[in-house]
Amino acid sequence: MTVVVLGLDALDPDLVDPETHPNLSLAAHRAIDTIDSVAGEPSTHELWPTIVTGLEPREHGLVLDDGVAWGNPVLDRASDVADYLLPDALQTRIGAWLLTNTDSDAFRTRATYYEEQGLSTLFDGREALPIGVPNYVVDPDSEDREHQLRRSLGDLFERDPEAVGGHTSADPDTFYEQCLEMLMIRVARTRRGLRGGRYELVFGYTSGLDLVGHVAYDAPDLQERAYAEADEFVGELRGDLDEGDELLLVSDHGLQDGVHTHEAMVAGTDPEMVEAIGSVTDVRAAVETELDENDHSPEPRVARERDGVGGEQVREQLEDLGYM
Numbered sequence: 001m002t003v004v005v006l007g008l009d010a011l012d013p014d015l016v017d018p019e020t021h022p023n024l025s026l027a028a029h030r031a032i033d034t035i036d037s038v039a040g041e042p043s044t045h046e047l048w049p050t051i052v053t054g055l056e057p058r059e060h061g062l063v064l065d066d067g068v069a070w071g072n073p074v075l076d077r078a079s080d081v082a083d084y085l086l087p088d089a090l091q092t093r094i095g096a097w098l099l100t101n102t103d104s105d106a107f108r109t110r111a112t113y114y115e116e117q118g119l120s121t122l123f124d125g126r127e128a129l130p131i132g133v134p135n136y137v138v139d140p141d142s143e144d145r146e147h148q149l150r151r152s153l154g155d156l157f158e159r160d161p162e163a164v165g166g167h168t169s170a171d172p173d174t175f176y177e178q179c180l181e182m183l184m185i186r187v188a189r190t191r192r193g194l195r196g197g198r199y200e201l202v203f204g205y206t207s208g209l210d211l212v213g214h215v216a217y218d219a220p221d222l223q224e225r226a227y228a229e230a231d232e233f234v235g236e237l238r239g240d241l242d243e244g245d246e247l248l249l250v251s252d253h254g255l256q257d258g259v260h261t262h263e264a265m266v267a268g269t270d271p272e273m274v275e276a277i278g279s280v281t282d283v284r285a286a287v288e289t290e291l292d293e294n295d296h297s298p299e300p301r302v303a304r305e306r307d308g309v310g311g312e313q314v315r316e317q318l319e320d321l322g323y324m
Helices: 044-053 073-085 088-101 112-116 145-151 172-195 208-215 220-239 271-275 280-293 311-320
Strands: 003-008 028-033 128-131 201-206 246-250 254-256 259-261 263-268
Touching (some): 003 220, 172 208, 208 220, 271 280
Parallel strands (some): 003 246
Antiparallel strands (some): 246 263
């Protein structure tokens, strides 16, 4: 039996309707407190380390430097020079240019950082599978399709401090399709981690909703469509749950009119776990309580009938498609 945590970056409690989005609201859902960065709004760079450690950004140390995350070797070296030579506003613009026009990624801090800093995480001492969690990178040399798509967006997603949401897109519809592909990939990988039966904790993450939201100030229907599709994808993950499995959805902040909002969200199949989370700093403790108080030992899973689709129906479908 497995606890599945799915991080949906920028899932906004004000945009989730239980009637329209039953799989984004699950058995219980609520808005929770988040933490603003020095830039005045919540930051993905800071908040996912907070979620996996339970510590505020100043405690875990992965913080923004005047709104720009200097969190990898390229940007670290630039920061060393910039702190001495450049005004703050120009640092921010240079950082934005680097993140738009190079392969640098501000969310690729290695998992070894935490041990080196004497910090513990939700994953320590457990049979756990982290999938794409920002600033908790287990294998820096490994990238999945979400990483590849994000790093190749080019003018589909350019940083622009003058734009409403801080970003612009040369082709919002094409951009939307790539973002939803990212979301599908990470939900699929999370489903595979669950179905494999090898882990007590599977923690997946996707930035798809956040990316769409940053350009949706110009095309609000894109954000509505993204929530509808995300609900369907999470429904497929929900359908993979066995008795005793739990699913928790977590966001780091909301996003409306292209701008991060000051509330995050949780939703879950276990109302008690949801009730225990009032802030992004509470997620770790709530998940650990569930893992400690209930048996979530990894166990092999066997194929079974799901949602009324049995073996004979599957066989008929395969025959119709010419595979049998």
